[in-house]
Amino acid sequence: MSTLGASSPPDVSVPAAAPDGYGYDVGRPDPRGPGSMGQALPPRPRRRRPWVRWALFALSFLALAGGAVLIYLFVILPLGFGTSLVAFTAALVPVAIVFSAVWWIDRYTPQPRISLIYAFIWGAVGSVALAFVIGGPFTSWISPSEPSEITASFLGAVVQAPIIEESMKSAGLIGLLIWGRRYIAGPIDGVVYAALIGGGFAFTENILYFGNSFHQAQAAGEVDTFWQTFMLRGLLSPFAHVSFTSLCGLGLGIAAERRSLMLYFGLGIGGLSLGMILHAVWNGSAFFLPVDPENPIGGFLRYYLTIQVPIFVLLAAIVLFLRLRERRILRRRLSEYGRAGWFAPSEVDMLVAMGRRRRAEHWAGRHGAIARMAMRSLIRAAIELGMQRHSAMHGKVTARTRQRERELLERITADRRLIGSLTAPVVRR
DSSP, rough: TTSSSSSSOOOOOOOOOOTTSSSSSSSOOOOOOOOGGOOOOOOOSSSSSSHHHHHHHHHHHHHHHHHHHHHHIIIIGOHHHHHHHHHHHHHHHHHHHHHHHHHHHTTTSOOHHHHHHHHHIHHHHHHHHHHHHHHHHHHHSSSSOOOOHHHHIIIIIIIIIIHHHHHHHHHOOOOOOOOHHTSSHHHHHHHHHHHHHHHHHHHHHHHHHHHEEEEEEHHTOOHHHHHIIIIIIIITTTTTHHHHHHHHHHHHHHHHHTTOHHHHHHHHHHHHHHHHHHHHHHHHHHHSOOOOOTTHHHHHHHIIIIIIIHHHHHHHHHHHHHHHHHHHHHHHHHHHHTTTTSSSSHHHHHHHHHHHHHHHHHHHHHHHHHHHHHHHHHHHHHHHHHHHHHHHTTSOOOHHHHHHHHHHHHHHHHHHHHHHHHHSSSOOO
């Protein structure tokens, strides 16, 4: 931490990079001197005006709000106030589990809060509303002229639900990609947004399932039906929808990191298809598993332990591997900037370790809230800088990429100077 408050950093002479390569456009003898960066690249003209983008954002959220009102009026309200309150309270348990997992995954390279909120709202409102609108006509289209009850149930659960629901959930990921690559820039980003979308969809769906099972429990005068539904959907499978949608998010994230249009189609469709298959296997278990009248839940538990648990463990292992990979990438890329004179070795160690980041913010917080905010801004800018360099090394470097790198370096310089001015003693001891 002494490097942040140092009065005179060591001079490091760095040669300029080749014009056609991705490097540091100018030498950096002084990490604090923004004037030595030379003339900034001219900003790339934008096709859309700022107010157009904000208007589109506002229209998107208004459309989601309208969808929420329609779901409430035509789906949740018919359950009754008391039943809806019970179902809503019960649905908070699995979504809290999902939020905890997403927070742990996302906290290393945090995403903008507004985009995280959008992802959850899309899953809870937008994808559910579209699934209700499109699901019925799609089921009628794939069903025979006069289907039996079991045929209609099978087609709805094993064919219609996986195709329509996973497609509608993945549409939220496509929307984030349209808004900008900075939202989904790597595999972890895709998994985080997909998990929030899947968790939001499961949240609304759980309200409906818990409400219907509560009605059945009241009609039968027993609570076993409700508690079985709560255990199966709330405790045993809170990550079911999350896992299905995360496969598409993983594929899109890998494609975004590689900046390949062909990978967007190949891995995106591949992940979406695999999620549909897992969704169909999950829903189809209700039709293929033998039911023991004396122990109706026993067959499902055996299937759950032998099939679903290994799948969830494998997906969790993939996420853990990506998290560790992200840390190695960040250390490697920030070390490159460190050799160019931007960071001291101790600062690189601080930026790649969660515990040291917290201690750095705590140290800055002892000098005031502004110093703490500047330290947090420096950490986030450095993280974005390292991950952007890694992504840029896999694709064509553009003027916009260099301009964003320069903006982040200037932001880091300004935060460093602000922290130094607030933490360095005014009078020498």
